[in-house]
Amino acid sequence: MGSKTSFDFDSNIDTALNDGQLRKNLRNAMDILVEKRRAIFPDSDQLQQLRAAGNAIKRRALKKLPQLLEQLEAKCTANGIHVHWAEDTSQANHIILEIMRRHEASAVVKGKSMVSEEMHLNRFLEAHGLEGVETDLGEFIIQLNHETPSHIIVPAIHKNKDEVAAIFHEKLTGTPYTEDVEELTAIARRTLRERFADAKVGLSGVNFAIAETGTLLLVENEGNGRMCTTVPDVHVAVMGLEKVVEKLSDVPPLLRLLTGSATGQLITTYINMISSPRKADEKDGPKEVHLVILDNGRSSILADPQLRQTLLCIRCGTCLNHCPVYVRIGGHAYGHVYPGPIGKILTPQMEGLEKAGVLATASSLCGACGEVCPVKIPIPDLIRRLRYESYDQEAAAVVDGGGYKKNFAETMVWKGWELANRSPLLNELGTRVAGAMGNHLPKVGPLKQWTSVRTAPRIARKSLHQRLRDEGVNHE
Amino acid sequence: MQRKVSPDPSNKVYFFATCLIDAVYPDAGMAAVNLLRSQGVEILFPPDQSCCGQPAFNSGFIQQARTVARKQIHVFSKPYPIVVPSGSCAGMMKHHYPELFAGTKEEAAARDFASRIFDLFEYLATVLNVRLDDRGAPTTVTWHSSCHALREMNVVQYAKALIGQLSKVTLVELERETECCGFGGTFAIKQAAISAAMVKDKVDDIRRSGASTLLAGDCGCLMNIAGAMAHGQLAIDGKHLAEFLWERTNGQ
Numbered sequence A: 001m002g003s004k005t006s007f008d009f010d011s012n013i014d015t016a017l018n019d020g021q022l023r024k025n026l027r028n029a030m031d032i033l034v035e036k037r038r039a040i041f042p043d044s045d046q047l048q049q050l051r052a053a054g055n056a057i058k059r060r061a062l063k064k065l066p067q068l069l070e071q072l073e074a075k076c077t078a079n080g081i082h083v084h085w086a087e088d089t090s091q092a093n094h095i096i097l098e099i100m101r102r103h104e105a106s107a108v109v110k111g112k113s114m115v116s117e118e119m120h121l122n123r124f125l126e127a128h129g130l131e132g133v134e135t136d137l138g139e140f141i142i143q144l145n146h147e148t149p150s151h152i153i154v155p156a157i158h159k160n161k162d163e164v165a166a167i168f169h170e171k172l173t174g175t176p177y178t179e180d181v182e183e184l185t186a187i188a189r190r191t192l193r194e195r196f197a198d199a200k201v202g203l204s205g206v207n208f209a210i211a212e213t214g215t216l217l218l219v220e221n222e223g224n225g226r227m228c229t230t231v232p233d234v235h236v237a238v239m240g241l242e243k244v245v246e247k248l249s250d251v252p253p254l255l256r257l258l259t260g261s262a263t264g265q266l267i268t269t270y271i272n273m274i275s276s277p278r279k280a281d282e283k284d285g286p287k288e289v290h291l292v293i294l295d296n297g298r299s300s301i302l303a304d305p306q307l308r309q310t311l312l313c314i315r316c317g318t319c320l321n322h323c324p325v326y327v328r329i330g331g332h333a334y335g336h337v338y339p340g341p342i343g344k345i346l347t348p349q350m351e352g353l354e355k356a357g358v359l360a361t362a363s364s365l366c367g368a369c370g371e372v373c374p375v376k377i378p379i380p381d382l383i384r385r386l387r388y389e390s391y392d393q394e395a396a397a398v399v400d401g402g403g404y405k406k407n408f409a410e411t412m413v414w415k416g417w418e419l420a421n422r423s424p425l426l427n428e429l430g431t432r433v434a435g436a437m438g439n440h441l442p443k444v445g446p447l448k449q450w451t452s453v454r455t456a457p458r459i460a461r462k463s464l465h466q467r468l469r470d471e472g473v474n475h476e
Numbered sequence B: 001m002q003r004k005v006s007p008d009p010s011n012k013v014y015f016f017a018t019c020l021i022d023a024v025y026p027d028a029g030m031a032a033v034n035l036l037r038s039q040g041v042e043i044l045f046p047p048d049q050s051c052c053g054q055p056a057f058n059s060g061f062i063q064q065a066r067t068v069a070r071k072q073i074h075v076f077s078k079p080y081p082i083v084v085p086s087g088s089c090a091g092m093m094k095h096h097y098p099e100l101f102a103g104t105k106e107e108a109a110a111r112d113f114a115s116r117i118f119d120l121f122e123y124l125a126t127v128l129n130v131r132l133d134d135r136g137a138p139t140t141v142t143w144h145s146s147c148h149a150l151r152e153m154n155v156v157q158y159a160k161a162l163i164g165q166l167s168k169v170t171l172v173e174l175e176r177e178t179e180c181c182g183f184g185g186t187f188a189i190k191q192a193a194i195s196a197a198m199v200k201d202k203v204d205d206i207r208r209s210g211a212s213t214l215l216a217g218d219c220g221c222l223m224n225i226a227g228a229m230a231h232g233q234l235a236i237d238g239k240h241l242a243e244f245l246w247e248r249t250n251g252q
Helices: A009-017 A020-040 A044-063 A065-079 A089-102 A114-118 A121-127 A137-144 A161-171 A181-198 A224-230 A248-263 A298-303 A307-312 A340-351 A353-361 A368-372 A379-391 A408-422 A424-440 A446-451 A464-470 B019-023 B026-038 B054-059 B062-075 B087-100 B107-115 B120-127 B147-151 B156-165 B192-209 B219-231 B241-250
Strands: A081-086 A107-110 A131-134 A201-204 A208-210 A215-220 A234-240 A270-274 A288-294 B012-015 B042-044 B082-084 B117-119 B139-144 B169-171 B213-216 B237-240
Touching (some): A009 A020, A009 B192, A020 A248, A044 A248, A044 A307, A065 A081, A065 A288, A081 A089, A089 A121, A089 A201, A089 A288, A107 A181, A107 A224, A114 A234, A121 A131, A131 A137, A161 A181, A201 A224, A215 A224, A215 A234, A215 A248, A224 A234, A224 A270, A298 A340, A307 A379, A340 A368, A340 A379, A379 B054, A408 A424, A408 B054, A424 A464, A424 B019, A464 B019, A464 B026, B012 B026, B019 B026, B019 B219, B026 B042, B026 B237, B026 B241, B054 B062, B062 B087, B082 B087, B087 B107, B087 B117, B087 B147, B107 B117, B120 B156, B139 B192, B147 B156, B156 B241, B192 B219, B213 B219, B213 B241
Parallel strands (some): A081 A288, A107 A201, A201 A234, B012 B042, B082 B117, B139 B213, B213 B237
Antiparallel strands (some): A208 A215, A215 A270
């Protein structure tokens, strides 16, 4: 339908659905994550109160976003943190390149950061003869295997233990094959320790940036985040501009929602709060701290009162874990950095509908994502909105590429449907014709898709309308 | 949402057939009508009713959905409760109609209409307080919760409570009861492969339950699941709960 989709979604879906190992890995992992979340939020009333609080805090932050970002910049600068603004990913990448060159760094050790994935930083650095070293265990595994994350929180979740064992054996020279998880972790730790010791620059993401205090808050479980932010002389933090919150007191409910929704934890093993570089009387910590604040389309998303709810997201990944589509096709099938329900609404807005609008079709609108979202993003409503923008019947689209799917045939189908459903005579006639044809409806188009795994619906000889009329039902 | 009407059980109710019941499952519609009548309710059936508009609404054709929604609001204008034998259509009319007309002069009418929407089983269980006398033979069934009955209407407990009243019926719950069956309206066509994978898993779950009948409260799901069971030549019957309740209590 005239689509210039930048990836072959159908083929990705087909490959994933036919990969039995992948589907088994995903189902097992998602079941565990869903169960852990359920166990950490046993009281549904309390959870609903917490979600309402999280939604209110993030909504307030978005409402005051320009002001809070200015306050964050002023506070950070006063604390000795260098603040950089990047309109797009190319600018963000060049800011990091410039910092690395100034410090003659050949590699940067990286804590887990989805924004750095959005920037395709590793690829960019490689093109400039530099190296991005992933130090989160999951990221480390997939980097060894030249893959991208398949999940926002657990990037190597599509791999099972045996597959990881094979990757380590094959890619890390001199590593004997082992399926022992502790031994595998120890191998990663030994390899990464050397990289931490040598690195001049460390990079991290940001979970919450607190405007009031100029504090960058980062949660993690492996300690690699703390290594990245304290061992090298230079720490660069990257964040999307929606990560700012107003006050320190906004953080506890959001943290509770984030860790509970993401991994079913009451609290993560590490919570890093970075407020300045090393001070004169301090013995460790980076000598220089940079904060790169990335827009990359976010301020356009902010402009629309409904779509801006996309920016409430705290990247917990629980919408992926609960999604009946994600659990069957996995993150790579979506062809973009952010998969699952949040990716279906975020990616088309960032990349434009023409390139990524097809993602919005991959939802049965079952509502599981919206039900669990810790900040109450109405994801199904936003998916529906993007479908509307894709056809743009009323010429009111605001998303880039609006109306890209508009076509005569589909428009006529829905106009015909509209006519039949507001004209009682046509409606009845349609049902009667279908009823008379019974099971002789031609199996073409939609019916062909339907009947590949199901029998065709049997149209009744007499509709309910007819049956009730025959018996003389009252209709006042 | 606050209910605008506090329905009187002896009073009249509107019956909204839904387009699928009208054309494909009229027996389920007749059963629903009979169940309501057996409780002394008078059924009003406006013949100009059609579809709730959800297919267009979910596909991005909001303008077309709005026209069809306006028609229903007009047809069901008197202050009677509107009983709907589908959680999904009920959810559309209760929650999305007010959205469709938000900020327009039709919003008040849409809200009034929405406040009168009841899921059939919700109405039977909470307003009519039905007591069912099971006259059927012992049997084992399972139940499929439609996503919108579960998450938009929050009425699944009423359907299950009604099944629970049938003394000779054993209900075996599905392992993944809250997971979508893969219908999703046009989703089943636009993402046919994913939808097929979802319904296959649902059918496997149903088969493992050992039930001889699958009950559902939504004909979209039913058409999908029962269609897949028939395609796989499974000897499991798929049935709308209204039809099952009427058969069991009417001694058929």
